[in-house]
Amino acid sequence: MARITIGAIGDIKFNTRLKPSPLYDILRKATVATANLECPLTHGVIPADKLFAIKAPPSVAKQLPGLGVQVVSVANNHAMDYTGKGLMDTISHVTRAGVQTVGGGRNLEEALAPAIIKAGPAKIAFFGVACTLPAGFAATDKKPGIAPIRISSMFAVDPGEVEEQPGSCPFIHTHVVQGDLETMIRAIEKAKTFADLVVVSIHWGVTPGWQPVFQGALAEYQAPLARSLIDAGGDIILGHHPHVLNGIETYRKGIVFYSLGHFIFQSKEIGQSKEIGKEEKAKPRRLAEIRGQRVSGPVSPYTRGYKQAVVAGVRALLSSPQAKESMIALIHIDVLKGKKPKIIGAEIIPSILDRDGEPGIGSPEHAHTLLARLKAYSEEFGTKLRIANQKGYIDVA
Numbered sequence: 001m002a003r004i005t006i007g008a009i010g011d012i013k014f015n016t017r018l019k020p021s022p023l024y025d026i027l028r029k030a031t032v033a034t035a036n037l038e039c040p041l042t043h044g045v046i047p048a049d050k051l052f053a054i055k056a057p058p059s060v061a062k063q064l065p066g067l068g069v070q071v072v073s074v075a076n077n078h079a080m081d082y083t084g085k086g087l088m089d090t091i092s093h094v095t096r097a098g099v100q101t102v103g104g105g106r107n108l109e110e111a112l113a114p115a116i117i118k119a120g121p122a123k124i125a126f127f128g129v130a131c132t133l134p135a136g137f138a139a140t141d142k143k144p145g146i147a148p149i150r151i152s153s154m155f156a157v158d159p160g161e162v163e164e165q166p167g168s169c170p171f172i173h174t175h176v177v178q179g180d181l182e183t184m185i186r187a188i189e190k191a192k193t194f195a196d197l198v199v200v201s202i203h204w205g206v207t208p209g210w211q212p213v214f215q216g217a218l219a220e221y222q223a224p225l226a227r228s229l230i231d232a233g234g235d236i237i238l239g240h241h242p243h244v245l246n247g248i249e250t251y252r253k254g255i256v257f258y259s260l261g262h263f264i265f266q267s268k269e270i271g272q273s274k275e276i277g278k279e280e281k282a283k284p285r286r287l288a289e290i291r292g293q294r295v296s297g298p299v300s301p302y303t304r305g306y307k308q309a310v311v312a313g314v315r316a317l318l319s320s321p322q323a324k325e326s327m328i329a330l331i332h333i334d335v336l337k338g339k340k341p342k343i344i345g346a347e348i349i350p351s352i353l354d355r356d357g358e359p360g361i362g363s364p365e366h367a368h369t370l371l372a373r374l375k376a377y378s379e380e381f382g383t384k385l386r387i388a389n390q391k392g393y394i395d396v397a
Helices: 022-029 058-067 083-096 108-112 159-164 178-191 222-231 287-291 304-318 364-379
Strands: 002-013 032-037 071-073 100-102 115-119 122-130 151-156 171-176 197-203 236-240 248-251 254-257 262-265 325-335 342-353 386-388 391-395
Touching: 002 022, 002 122, 002 236, 022 058, 022 325, 022 342, 032 058, 032 122, 032 197, 032 236, 058 083, 071 122, 083 100, 100 115, 100 122, 108 178, 122 178, 171 178, 171 222, 178 197, 178 222, 197 222, 222 236, 222 248, 222 254, 248 364, 254 342, 262 325, 262 342, 325 364, 342 364, 364 386, 364 391
Parallel strands: 002 032, 002 262, 032 071, 071 100, 122 197, 197 236, 236 254
Antiparallel strands: 002 325, 115 122, 151 171, 248 254, 325 342, 342 391, 386 391
């Protein structure tokens, strides 16, 4: 019997040379490790028509092997911030650095193709997909883009509530577009014919403040989608995007990390967007203050005040204590000759981002707060997380 370990981290986004961290040593010791690369690596100058268009210099790619990752997903809502060329630049630079990419390509077939990694005696198929899809980002048979799982949204209001309190938030129902789910299921089933394990990296969910509080941390579609991917043959689901940690679910013989948080997140350009002006930073004004401005005529959601409110909200979120919490997930797997690999459990290594957005080991108090929060989130799925020695442990077998 052999035991292998898959190391997983969430979003990584940085522009400069990183400081050393003992957490990178942990990742390097894993049999194989993976991350979500949250921004394009390109010299492109044509940004997408969206509020936040971010990028990093191509030289960033050379640091990826030093972090200990062998495969990164590029399927996220920033992958094409500098058009399809920016995406293809990213794939080229990362590949040249010796790291495989998943989730993006010159067409849908390439975007859906898994990376096959030999980990000890096991073959692991890694996929990258995104539910966060700005207009034009999804790959098609004829154009570059990222692997899509589209989501439909419906808004329900309680007539009694809106009569008593006009302007109340609706309940947001979200469902996976069936055709995209079926495409992904076929891809997983095909991969399972030649791979021992299937790992799906998925950009999904809702950032805190963008969903009504009464709906909880997850969007309605997330848990059913995760379970469908495991039912199809997926073993490990690695979620990211919300900038904070979400719970962990053990389902059948698989495991779902609803959000790993952001592991490296330098965010100096937040507050500088092409719509507001590159020299003008959004003032840290309260959302209520901006909403209270007197206006004449109909209010567009894309007014200058709205944009400033969104930028201010994102900056406030990224500076919040919960957005500083991150983790390394180490998934331990036993590989028995002649049998299917078996996920034994997961080990959670807490991480705290410093003022530069780089990861480090926080104090025992930091670790306890993070793990206690993660334990509470996971209990909502019936998952038991044991805390010992400033780490978290989950049994799967």
